[in-house]
Amino acid sequence: MHLTATRLGRRLAATLLVGAAASTAALAQDDDLLNQLEQTPQTATPELVEATFKGLRLINGHTVQTPGQGTLAFLISHRFGALNSGAYNFFGLDQATLRLGFEYGLTDRLTVGIGRNSMEKAFDGFLKYKALRQSTGPRAVPVTVTLLATSALNTLRITDNVERTFGRRLTYTYQALVARKFSPDLSIQVMPTLVHRNLVSRATEPNDVYALGVGGRQKLTKRTSLNLEYYYLVPATKPSDLRNSLAVGFDIETGGHVFQLHLTNSQGMIEKQFITETRGNFFKGDLFFGFNMARNFTVRAKEGFRK
Template identity: 50%
Template sequence: MKALRPAIILLFAVNSLHAQNDLLGELNKLDSNATVPVQATFKSTRIINGHSVETVKKNHMDFRISHRFGRLNSGSYQLYGLDQATLRLGFEYGISNDLMIGVGRSTEQKAFDFFGKYRLIKQTTGARQIPLSVTLFGSAAIRTLRPVLEDEVTRSFKNKLTYVYQALIARKFSERLSLQITPTYLYRNLPELAGDKRGLFSVGLGGRLKLSKRVSVNAEYFWAAHDKNATLPYHDSMAFGVDIETGGHVFQLHFTNSLGMIEKQFIGETTGSWGKGDVHYGFNISRTFSFDKKSKKVQY
């Protein structure tokens, strides 16, 4: 009987291993038959200046502080821009996991902005693969700055309004790399400068390269179809930055030639030129609050 013990033990071990392999096979089969949404294409609802495909989760509120200093080439007297500051405060709320709304107020032009954002298509893997995420964005902004010069046009309420419509189209290619293209149409009831068109088409390109679990580098560029014959002082917006995620906070540190922080301003009214050193240092701070006790922390 003692001689049979090793054989019996080996038989049980082989059967156990076979059962485990069968179980793993069944689990893999279930995984291959499941459709899994791709998570965290970007760390935040913004790439840098522009919106990303991400939305605030249901019953969550995102409080955002966006800050731009003056131009780096302003010299030592202005402490290379640090003596000057432009600010936007915003509140954004998730009505559902796919639908969010937001409101903000900027010191630039004393502008109020209101927007809605809906995630129409989600990128998925598994049995039913969808290669892209698509989010629709629409906003209205009102300029409340009073006339400064005597000959400046006094605007009616209607002529203070600007509207923006965007389709945010993104793909997460891997755990490290995400890219987005953003076709945009911007309409001003009354442009800031004479000779500028009311309607403006633009295409934005943005991307994120993840360096670690909590750190990524981002880049963003918006080409705008300004009328070249109007000799307007506007340039395309371009920005580079770093995202740092710490619990419920996301810190975004960046350099950009755009002073404004809403679409009307950074797409349609960027006067800074990278070639001339008209670059602003800035940051965004995002703090998310949950009103849903059952919610789980979002992993990036």
């Protein structure tokens, strides 16, 4: 009888120990579950790809870059005459054209710009909007897409029998700039383009000209790069006696600005000129040496950086 009571006591003690252990484990699991429920999951965000190009211009045309909110960019573009014009014209240095322009970032994505070009005494203005930005990580965007709409006014005095009202002197250009930064050294950009001319030289020529531009930047050193740019005119809308614009450039970053040197068969510096008015043969010496220089000024600090 005594043994039986002893065994029952041991069994009861063992049962209590097992139950206590099970209860402790259950409570620990409940605590872990509550902790997991209370923890806020960290949502991963995509990382934007910066500096697809270093400048606002590739060579003649725009890049996907915008100045940024509150930044004013002052651009000077210069083109000399054709190198094959001979020693009398100092190989083109006597026949220079100039464009001065200002571009202001209303936001990081939206830019407004104006310019004055000595060629055709043209005034131009544009709106530029960065619709998509290349990013890495979750929900990555593979390219940057910037939309560009420009207008140019030819104010040159022309004495002919053609009526040249204000409206007929206007030309409009619409572009989608699509670029991808493949590596820290290489960026490629594609530019489907429509140029609408209110006035054409011949009745047989179309008012709308379609072109496909392609260009790229290959970094050579920390502060230099080689740039290429080409605009292919769609044959069905190509104006007569014109050639595709081709340019090769060399960029130098010097602190607060980018200095661009280039050779091109286009003397014009706005879209209507270098896309629809190029007549030089790049491979026969019809080359125009020129440069672009841009300087940025902070007009208004971003909201997040105000003191």
